[in-house]
Amino acid sequence: MSLAHQAYKELYNKEPTKELSLSYSGHFSAFNANVQYTKTFMKFRLSTQWKTISEEIQKGLIQSLLSRIKPVQQTTTNMDLYEKFHKNLSKYTPSIQSDPELEESFNSINEQYFHGMLDKPNLVWGQPSTGKLGSYEYATNTITISSIFKNQPQLLNYVMYHELLHKKHQYITKGGRTHSHTTAFRQEEKKYKTQDIEQQLSTFLAKHKIKKFLKFW
Ligand SMILES: [Zn+2]
Incomplete structure (x- = not known):
């Protein structure tokens, strides 16, 4: 067999x-x-x-x-x-890929929120997407961040924080389904120090979509 x-x-x-x-x-x-x-x-x-x-x-x-x-x-x-x-x-999986801007963001978030305890994953820029802002892939230990956050250090840090929480919390599997945004995850996510960061992020995304729209015309 x-x-x-x-x-x-x-x-x-x-x-x-x-x-x-x-x-x-x-x-x-x-x-x-x-x-x-x-x-x-x-x-x-x-x-x-x-x-x-x-x-x-x-x-x-x-x-x-x-x-x-x-x-x-x-x-x-x-x-x-x-x-x-x-x-x-x-x-x-050895960590090899990186980028100075992403690395700076990683170092700062790791110091501020994780006592510098997280090891550095691969850090890469992805497509300039306003839908998928970032992702963390366990198998290759890679954080990919939408390139709309280039030169946006405040917002980049927040997305970096979210992806590093994925690295820290891993995920749980129930009946074959994967859950990564657990209650514990969401609670820790709320500890982000910039209170209005979600608001800043949605304003930025809205502006970005309009800019793209105008360019199209
Ligand atoms: Zn997520």
């Missing part, structure tokens, strides 16, 4: 109705993976790095992918193993 087959059977307690396959691909970065599926088959593709990882954890990854397609009430031991592994990944 193949690993994918085993994973399926142990997750749903029945034989799969589709053809399952598993392959390793060098096209993915870090520990990424995905699943493609149709009515007749499911193809799991894992990055080549996964080859060196215990099959028990790989099984957990496959089950986590499966549960996104067809949710389950209870997680398996393998899924819990995979989740632990995933949370720890960022500790093993």
Whole structure:
């Protein structure tokens, strides 16, 4: 029985109705993976790095992918193993990418709010998006911040704070769903020292959208 087959059977307690396959691909970065599926088959593709990882954890990854397609009430031991592994990944991924403006913001927020205890993640500018302001990716330990915040140190610091809270709080998984904005997260987020920062942020975003709109005309 193949690993994918085993994973399926142990997750749903029945034989799969589709053809399952598993392959390793060098096209993915870090520990990424995905699943493609149709009515007749499911193809799991894992990055080549996964080859060196215990099959028990790989099984957990496959089950986590499966549960996104067809949710389950209870997680398996393998899924819990995979989740632990995933949370720890960022500790093993060396931090390399950075940018002076982002680094300054990181250092200042880390000092002010985290007693300088957080290790520096990769810091990169993203697309100039007004929708997605920032993100933190655990697998590669990377904070990406919308480039509309270039030369906006006050607002940049606030978005940096939010993303660093993600790094600190990690996330919890319930029934295959990921929750990252937990109550504890939101409470700590409110401790930001600039009281009207949310207001400043929405004013800035509104102006930015108008500017983009005028440019378009
Ligand atoms: Zn968030």
